[in-house]
Amino acid sequence: MDLKTAYYIGIMSGTSLDGIDAVLADFNSSPPSLLHTFYLPYDGELRSRLLDLNRSGNDELHRAAMLGNELARRYAEAVTGLLHGYGVKPQEVIAIGCHGQTVRHCPESGRGYTIQLCNPALLVELTGITVVADFRSRDIAAGGQGAPLVPAFHQILFKDSQVHRVITNIGGISNLTSLMPNGEVAGFDCGPGNLIMDAWCLRHTGKPYDENGAWADSGKIIPELLEKLLGLQFFSLSPPKSTGREVFNLAWLESYLSGDEKPADVQATLLQLTVTGIAQAVLTYFPDAAEIYLCGGGARNAALVAQLRMALSGRKVELTDRFGVDADWLEAFAFAWLARQVILGVPSSLPAVTGARGARLLGAIYPG
Structure with missing residues (x-):
């Protein structure tokens, strides 16, 4: 597959907890092209379960793991809807950049961690597409805030x-x-x-x-x-x-x-x-x-x-x-680009923004 011409998908579900934004992007043009979009709303029950994990509670490790699986299934549903809407096959996509759902973000010294729920391995199995996830941890490990990344x-x-x-x-x-x-x-x-x-x-x-x-x-x-x-x-x-x-x-x-x-x-x-x-x-x-x-x-x-x-x-x-960049889809578009940077082996962090000790390759690859 030609890494310069194939498609990338970006998936973003932010702190608003409204739903999943998925975009199909082509980086073979300058500027890059946003080809198609798909939105999958969260229902009230899922939103409530995610909000509960923003604070300590009973059996939260199990609940977090189960929600990670549930989110992977919903991300896969969004990918299917996105590709079907544009007539693209999964094998034509180089990678999915999946931010995951943030439930904790504690980058300060002495704590230094961030948690974005997803099960990337399950998302690979459900879509057959390589997934890039966990974009923030490396920057935090290098002394940065892990945000903003865009x-x-x-x-x-x-x-x-x-x-x-x-x-x-x-x-x-x-x-x-x-x-x-x-x-x-x-x-x-x-x-x-x-x-x-x-x-x-x-x-x-x-x-x-x-x-x-x-x-x-x-x-x-x-x-x-x-x-x-x-x-x-x-x-x-x-x-x-x-x-x-x-x-x-x-x-x-x-x-x-x-x-x-x-x-x-x-x-x-x-x-x-x-x-x-x-x-x-x-x-x-x-x-x-x-x-x-x-x-x-x-x-x-x-x-x-x-x-x-x-x-x-x-x-x-x-x-x-x-x-020509729809305000509603820009952040998901950015995570498609961040995934591409990882696949190409190009650092995408900005130490002047996050405060990290240097530029880092952001994201972990789960091969399809």
Whole structure:
């Protein structure tokens, strides 16, 4: 098989716990081509089981192993749907890059581990395709944060020789990638994206997310609550830094609530928390950035995007769709590329982003 022309699949299931994004990519073109996409939503029962593993509990090793098997079966289902939709056979695919489902992310010194659930060996058996998985562990072993991993791919797609751009991914967690005209790349997690807003929305409305931010838009920001939430040490830490549900969760939010707040007002405050985390990070670390491009599920939240444009006035704020890269699929696209880097034996980490001791080959190969 010609490694330069065959297809790669990228699979991403992020901290939002909404479902599985799968993409078919071709890297024989410049820029790379996103050929086809497939989405498989999580049901409420699976989402609940995954959330339970974000904290210690009874028999969690067994539960984690069983969920890894279940996720492998669902990833395989997504691969089948993806290939069928584009008319490609499994033997035409070089590899699947599967991020897995993060349930713990503790990269700090003294702990130094990250857990993304999947059973890659089972995924190989179910699809007949080589799988590349466990992308974060090697970077953490080298002293890095293990996240974010996509800035190197952002550089390939979006770097401009004249303009300083920032790519903002608003998934469960928000993160930034700075692309300087001189080729310098920086990036880090900057705070919550959708995960707390989604959890609060589900609890009070029964809906998995606040479509277009309409519910948040109906409420009023609670300044005292916003100030308390922004007082979290994470926001004042200097990069490199990464975060997850261990820090940003409903229990953390509830520790600052009196119980008298209107739910819509809390939602408005959470939306502003996401906006402020992004805007402050841009203004503090990348004040010269002229263009901000958004991706991830939060890029479809009209109220959030409107607030970001106000907070970052004087700068162009648009979606990555402008470049022909759908904002909803960019992260899965990146893991197809990361898998290709491993297959080709090319390091894909950026020590300037994660803080690792050097560039590393990220990912473990499970041959088909």
